[in-house]
Amino acid sequence: MNAENTFTIRGATIIDGTGSVGVRADLLIINGKIAINGKILKGEEQGKIFDGSDLTVTPGFIDLHAHSDLAVLADKEHLAKVTQGVTLEVVGQDGLSYVPADENTQAQLREQLYGWNGDPTGFNWNFNSVAQYLSRVDDGAAVNVAYLIPHGTVRMMVKDNDEGFADKTELSKMAELVDVGMREGAVGLSAGLTYTPAMYASDDELIHLCKVVAKYGGYYAPHHRNYGLQFLDAVDDCIEISRASGSPLHLTHCNMTAQIYHGRTDLLFEKLSKADRDGLDVTLDSYPYLAGSTYLHALLPSWVQAGGLSPMRERLQSKEVRAKVTNALNITGSDGNQGGTVDWQAVVVAGVEKSLDLVGLSIEAAAKAAGKEPSEFYLDLIAKEDYHASCVIFKGHEGNTRAIMQHPKHMVGSDGILTGNRPHPRSYGTFARYLGHYAREEKVLTFEGAVNRMTGRPAGRLGLTDRGIIKEGMHADLVMLDAASVIDRSTYENPRLPAAGFEYVWIDGVATLAQGARTSNLPGRAIRSTS
Numbered sequence: 001m002n003a004e005n006t007f008t009i010r011g012a013t014i015i016d017g018t019g020s021v022g023v024r025a026d027l028l029i030i031n032g033k034i035a036i037n038g039k040i041l042k043g044e045e046q047g048k049i050f051d052g053s054d055l056t057v058t059p060g061f062i063d064l065h066a067h068s069d070l071a072v073l074a075d076k077e078h079l080a081k082v083t084q085g086v087t088l089e090v091v092g093q094d095g096l097s098y099v100p101a102d103e104n105t106q107a108q109l110r111e112q113l114y115g116w117n118g119d120p121t122g123f124n125w126n127f128n129s130v131a132q133y134l135s136r137v138d139d140g141a142a143v144n145v146a147y148l149i150p151h152g153t154v155r156m157m158v159k160d161n162d163e164g165f166a167d168k169t170e171l172s173k174m175a176e177l178v179d180v181g182m183r184e185g186a187v188g189l190s191a192g193l194t195y196t197p198a199m200y201a202s203d204d205e206l207i208h209l210c211k212v213v214a215k216y217g218g219y220y221a222p223h224h225r226n227y228g229l230q231f232l233d234a235v236d237d238c239i240e241i242s243r244a245s246g247s248p249l250h251l252t253h254c255n256m257t258a259q260i261y262h263g264r265t266d267l268l269f270e271k272l273s274k275a276d277r278d279g280l281d282v283t284l285d286s287y288p289y290l291a292g293s294t295y296l297h298a299l300l301p302s303w304v305q306a307g308g309l310s311p312m313r314e315r316l317q318s319k320e321v322r323a324k325v326t327n328a329l330n331i332t333g334s335d336g337n338q339g340g341t342v343d344w345q346a347v348v349v350a351g352v353e354k355s356l357d358l359v360g361l362s363i364e365a366a367a368k369a370a371g372k373e374p375s376e377f378y379l380d381l382i383a384k385e386d387y388h389a390s391c392v393i394f395k396g397h398e399g400n401t402r403a404i405m406q407h408p409k410h411m412v413g414s415d416g417i418l419t420g421n422r423p424h425p426r427s428y429g430t431f432a433r434y435l436g437h438y439a440r441e442e443k444v445l446t447f448e449g450a451v452n453r454m455t456g457r458p459a460g461r462l463g464l465t466d467r468g469i470i471k472e473g474m475h476a477d478l479v480m481l482d483a484a485s486v487i488d489r490s491t492y493e494n495p496r497l498p499a500a501g502f503e504y505v506w507i508d509g510v511a512t513l514a515q516g517a518r519t520s521n522l523p524g525r526a527i528r529s530t531s
Contacts, residue, residue: 005032005476005509008045012052012480015448017059017455017469022448027057029476032508037472052480055503059455059468060087060477061431064285065221065252065413067116068143069097074120076522078142080418082512083498084431084488085454085479085505088144088467088527093252093415094223095152095192098125099133100177105156111309115295115351115390118419131184134526141524142512144477146462148190148221149181151209152198161197161308166205174205178212185528187462188218190252193225193234195298196305199335203241210245217463218529219248219281228258228338232267239275239282248281250461253415255286256400258340265403272409283461285413286404288433290396291492293350293417293424296389297382299342301325301334309387316379326375343395344374348492351390351420355381359421360493390420392492402444405434405453411461412454425495429488432499436487447483463529480504 007029014037015022028036030046063081066089071078081089091097096116098109106128110119127133130147137145158173159166166174178189189209192198210220220242224234235251242249256265275282297305297312304325305312315321328334329342344364352358358366358381367377382389404410412434416427431454439450459468467475479502486501505513510523 003047005506006030006047007050007509008040008047009050009052009057009480010040012055012057013483014470015056015058015451016471017451017459019448019452019456022056027470029509032476032510034470034472034474034476037470050480050504054482055480056483057470058085058451058479058481059470060479060505060507061085061412061454062087062458062462062468063089063414063416063430064250064411064458064461065093065415066091067093067415067417070117070120070123071418072141072143072145072524073136074123076140076142077518079498079518080416080427080496082142082505082518083502084428085481085502086143086431087477087479087505087507087512088146090146090148090187090462092148092150092186093190093221094195095150095190095198096195097150097153099127099153100129100149100181101153101157102128105153108156108161108308109153111387113295114388116417116419129184130181130186134185134528137524137526140522142522143524144507144527145524146187146527147185148188149178149186151189151191151201151206152195154178154209155197155201159197161306163200163303163306165200165202171205171208174209175212178209182213182216182218182529185526186218187527187529188250189213189220189247191220191222191224193222194336194338195223196302199225199302203237206241207244210241210247214245214247216529219250219461220245221250221252223252226338227255228340229260230339231256231258231261232271235268235271239271239280242275242280242282243278249283251282251284252413253286253292254284254404255396256404257395257397261400262397263399265400268404269407272407283409283411283457284404284407285411286401287413287415287426287430288401288405288438289424289426290398290401291392291394291424292396293390293392293415295387296349296385296391297387299329299334299337299347301328301336305336313383313387316383322376322379325379329375329378342375344378346394348392348394349389350392350422350424352385353388354384356421390417390423392424402438405438405445410453411458422492423495425488425490425492428490428496428498432486432501433488435483436501440483440486462527464527476506476509478504478506
């Protein structure tokens with residue numbers, strides 16, 4: 001018997017992750033596995049005994065959309081996720097991460113993704129493949145980690161940051177990279193179709209790669225081509241890619257923010273119902289906030305970003321190019337901004353290195369104080385920050401956010417960006433906010449339904465049969481919380497405040513959180529596809 005991961009929980013309310021109503025029961029954990037879920041007789045207890053009579057135990061939470069690609073390796077505390085019950089994160093999102101990559105591609109990605117992940121001082125970049133990255137996770141992490149092969153990174157490896165569709169030779173090379181990554185344990189393919197270089201790809205390219213993913217039982221997780229006026233067309237494209245490739249589809253950070261869709265989630269749900277009737281496997285995730293977040297230069301048109309940061313820097317020194325860009329941002333629309341013009345009042349500076357006085361200000365307000373036109377101020381700012389800046393963008397709709405989270409195929413993904421001076425509060429608050437605000441207080445969801453969206457449902461999406469629900473024989477990835485007090489405390493002004501109400505978090509029976517405080521344990525490991 002391993003004393004570290006063998007223990008007994010007495011009299012807790014057990015919410016098992018299936019959506020069923022919680023029941024009072026005991027749990028016996030032996031060597032990191034659930035041995036008894038029910039009644040434990042006197043004398044059957046093993047290890048430390050926890051009194052759960054006023055507490056609730058759930059499966060560990062699964063973050064289906066995380067940007068912790070570097071944090072899980074570099075930040076061993078990883079408080080953002082551990083303090084709100086997360087035991088598994090899915091990284092490699094939005095089509096952009098660091099493997100598979102050669103030295104040149106990885107160097108480009110470190111610059112492009114600085115606003116998402118930073119570039120930790122002294123970090124060891126000794127991985128270039130999915131296998132090597134997952135091996136680094138196996139050295140010990142605060143959470144378990146699953147990896148999606150990022151389509152944009154694969155494209156960059158084969159075609160650099162060039163515009164234009166891939167030819168047959170390039171498609172073959174991309175498919176081989178995806179095939180290798182899937183064999184090395186990736187769980188699917190992500191895409192970021194409003195980010196370069198993925199926005200240059202055709203649907204045929206995505207179908208070709210998704211066929212490889214389907215062969216290994218993986219799924220397709222797109223940040224699709226438009227979350228604005230063409231939202232429904234973009235969803236149609238995703239569904240057709242799934243239909244043509246045979247790959248299950250997971251719509252990431254699903255939201256309907258354009259004003260014409262306010263109160264019209266029925267239009268989305270009709271498409272999902274038809275896909276279901278057609279036998280397609282379509283799911284979705286969202287975070288419970290109205291604002292989004294990304295790196296600040298993502299709003300630029302794709303044509304000015306072509307080739308990567310170096311040629312973009314050079315182009316934007318030209319007055320003629322700047323005039324053309326500002327026209328797109330203000331009048332004709334930018335494909336980097338979902339095809340629309342930018343509402344500068346809604347774009348708030350979140351992370352900078354030099355312009356610290358601007359943190360928390362909208363571009364409109366900062367430009368007014370500087371006596372500049374907002375788009376000109378924006379171009380000056382991203383250049384001054386050497387394209388390392390990040391932002392929070394306020395454009396959501398509460399009614400749609402609530403309707404989407406109630407959908408029977410809905411799951412939870414934080415989309416949390418952990419770096420920056422004042423990042424989005426979703427990194428520290430997503431799971432607690434679903435439980436405390438939307439379930440307990442607002443009753444948009446039942447408490448058990450919220451837990452199901454964080455545990456059993458995402459485990460099914462990932463094809464996991466040994467995690468995600470509380471059942472005998474399952475891995476003891478568990479959360480013990482106070483259902484009466486659990487709540488998010490992070491705000492847009494103070495985004496790094498940990499959630500309240502979490503007492504214990506275990507991975508394979510090893511505590512990462514104990515009595516509300518982070519332990520020094522690193523039981524997290526890579527979760528590889530077994531298909």
